[in-house]
Amino acid sequence: MQQVDVVVIGAGFAGLVAARELGATGLDVLTLEARDRIGGRTWTDHRLGRELEMGANWVHWVQPHVWAEMTRYGRGIERSPRAEEAYWRGADGSPRRGSLDAFMELIDAGQQLVVDDVREAIPRGVEPCEGRIRELDHLSLQDRFDALALDAEARTANESVWVGHVNAPLDRVGLSSALRWVAAAGGHWQLMHEASATYRVTGGMRRFAEAIAADVAGEIRLGCGVVSVTQTGTGDDAHAIVETGTGERIRARRVVSTLPVNAIDAIRFDPPLPEAWQRQHAETVASQGCKIWLRARGHLPRFFAYGSQHDPISVLKAEFFLSDGTGDSTLLVGFGPDHRSVDPDDLGALQRAVDELRPGIELIEATTHDWMGDPLSRTTWMTHRPGQLTRDLCELQQPAGLLHFATTDNAALWGGFIDGAIESALREARAVAAALRGPEPAQRRAGLSPRARPGRQRR
Numbered sequence: 480m481q482q483v484d485v486v487v488i489g490a491g492f493a494g495l496v497a498a499r500e501l502g503a504t505g506l507d508v509l510t511l512e513a514r515d516r517i518g519g520r521t522w523t524d525h526r527l528g529r530e531l532e533m534g535a536n537w538v539h540w541v542q543p544h545v546w547a548e549m550t551r552y553g554r555g556i557e558r559s560p561r562a563e564e565a566y567w568r569g570a571d572g573s574p575r576r577g578s579l580d581a582f583m584e585l586i587d588a589g590q591q592l593v594v595d596d597v598r599e600a601i602p603r604g605v606e607p608c609e610g611r612i613r614e615l616d617h618l619s620l621q622d623r624f625d626a627l628a629l630d631a632e633a634r635t636a637n638e639s640v641w642v643g644h645v646n647a648p649l650d651r652v653g654l655s656s657a658l659r660w661v662a663a664a665g666g667h668w669q670l671m672h673e674a675s676a677t678y679r680v681t682g683g684m685r686r687f688a689e690a691i692a693a694d695v696a697g698e699i700r701l702g703c704g705v706v707s708v709t710q711t712g713t714g715d716d717a718h719a720i721v722e723t724g725t726g727e728r729i730r731a732r733r734v735v736s737t738l739p740v741n742a743i744d745a746i747r748f749d750p751p752l753p754e755a756w757q758r759q760h761a762e763t764v765a766s767q768g769c770k771i772w773l774r775a776r777g778h779l780p781r782f783f784a785y786g787s788q789h790d791p792i793s794v795l796k797a798e799f800f801l802s803d804g805t806g807d808s809t810l811l812v813g814f815g816p817d818h819r820s821v822d823p824d825d826l827g828a829l830q831r832a833v834d835e836l837r838p839g840i841e842l843i844e845a846t847t848h849d850w851m852g853d854p855l856s857r858t859t860w861m862t863h864r865p866g867q868l869t870r871d872l873c874e875l876q877q878p879a880g881l882l883h884f885a886t887t888d889n890a891a892l893w894g895g896f897i898d899g900a901i902e903s904a905l906r907e908a909r910a911v912a913a914a915l916r917g918p919e920p921a922q923r924r925a926g927l928s929p930r931a932r933p934g935r936q937r938r
């Protein structure tokens with residue numbers, strides 16, 4: 480049986496960073512990834528004539544963990560096209576057209592009102608459960624909108640902006656998701672808006688993930704799904720047996736799971752998962768939407784369009800402009816609140832959905848990845864249901880014996896984002912290294928680097 484210090488389950492951003500950090504302390508780390516690729520919910524794939532991000536796309540310098548990795552690996556950013564035209568639904572439901580400034584003016588008061596109490600609710604973005612949030616966490620985003628006196632047009636526009644952010648109908652999502660991300664952006668909704676959907680990583684997410692993977696000291700084994708984790712033994716003999724889908728068994732002193740809450744049932748844990756994990760998994764987190772790429776004929780003006788939260792596609796945006804042997808085309812990226820309402824093979828239905836948002840577009844083809852249906856994710860980007868944040872977050876961060884949990888789902892600052900995945904990995908790698916190698920300060924006082932410590936064994 481193979482023996483290692485740590486098994487990391489999953490090679491998304493959380494897994495890659497955890498494996499890199501643990502390997503850097505001299506521990507033997509084996510990363511097991513069920514897919515045939517690294518990156519998890521980031522996935523740069525060649526579709527519709529170019530490299531497209533099927534998962535995460537945007538990062539920002541106010542996201543400190545991802546930005547530190549961007550700096551470390553010399554990654555640059557490029558701006559998604561700035562819209563020159565905006566479309567939204569009027570009070571009667573028909574599309575309105577105006578400038579970006581006109582749309583921003585329409586939503587300004589409403590956006591501010593939704594998060595007006597953010598500084599009392601979550602005074603520090605890094606402590607998302609501290610403050611009045613505990614009193615407010617039972618509210619959904621829809622509850623908050625219902626309590627605001629917005630006129631019909633401003634309300635529809637404001638709601639659709641938030642549906643775009645939270646990727647689910649607003650009555651399913653906790654107000655906490657809006658408040659915590661705006662708190663992470665220093666209390667400014669405009670900055671949160673910019674941070675979540677403006678700057679792409681130059682060269683794409685795949686290369687970003689590959690750069691981190693190149694710094695992982697141990698093996699990253701692809702196509703290797705974990706089916707069970709059993710903790711056994713006591714004292715110095717305490718260890719975990721990690722079993723893969725092919726029946727291989729690996730003995731480890733610690734295990735780091737990076738599985739999202741919604742997908743964690745793919746693994747049988749003995750002892751069973753802590754109550755908070757079981758509870759939140761049974762409820763599922765709130766996100767349930769989709770991201771879809773559409774190719775449209777001709778070079779369209781740079782635009783974005785917002786529908787309503789009841790449309791299959793609630794946000795649509797011109798993202799790339801192609802010219803090839805088949806002529807000019809525009810690649811549009813769309814987001815919808817329910818993955819079951821969007822079928823990439825039903826171009827007729829997609830055309831009707833797009834016509835509702837922005838007339839004058841002729842669709843040619845479409846592609847998506849159903850992250851909700853994907854058994855290895857079952858989530859897009861995590862948003863909480865009402866009550867889940869303050870009830871469960873602290874507990875989700877706690878290790879269960881030899882088992883640690885690093886996932887964007889249990890991050891403090893930008894939970895749901897790549898930044899949160901990295902934050903959680905740094906947190907758990909530090910905890911695992913301290914457990915296996917002793918705390919850093921003691922080592923420093925002794926004048927020893929972890930690599931130089933006596934008694935370290937590589938198996």
Ligand SMILES: Cc1cc2nc3c(=O)[nH]c(=O)nc-3n(C[C@H](O)[C@H](O)[C@H](O)COP(=O)(O)OP(=O)(O)OC[C@H]3O[C@@H](n4cnc5c(N)ncnc54)[C@H](O)[C@@H]3O)c2cc1C
Nearest residue numbers: 489491492493513519520535536537705887895896897900
């Ligand atoms: C459509 C979409 C758009 C997004 N847009 C953005 C964005 O613009 N900006 C942003 O910051 N974030 C965005 N996100 C969120 C971001 O992608 C995630 O927050 C982040 O990638 C999560 O990283 P993670 O490592 O925590 O989880 P994951 O990336 O899900 O990694 C978990 C890994 O575990 C593997 N795994 C699962 N089960 C097993 C098993 N049994 N055995 C072995 N391996 C297993 C999975 O295959 C996966 O590789 C988006 C997500 C989606 C889906």
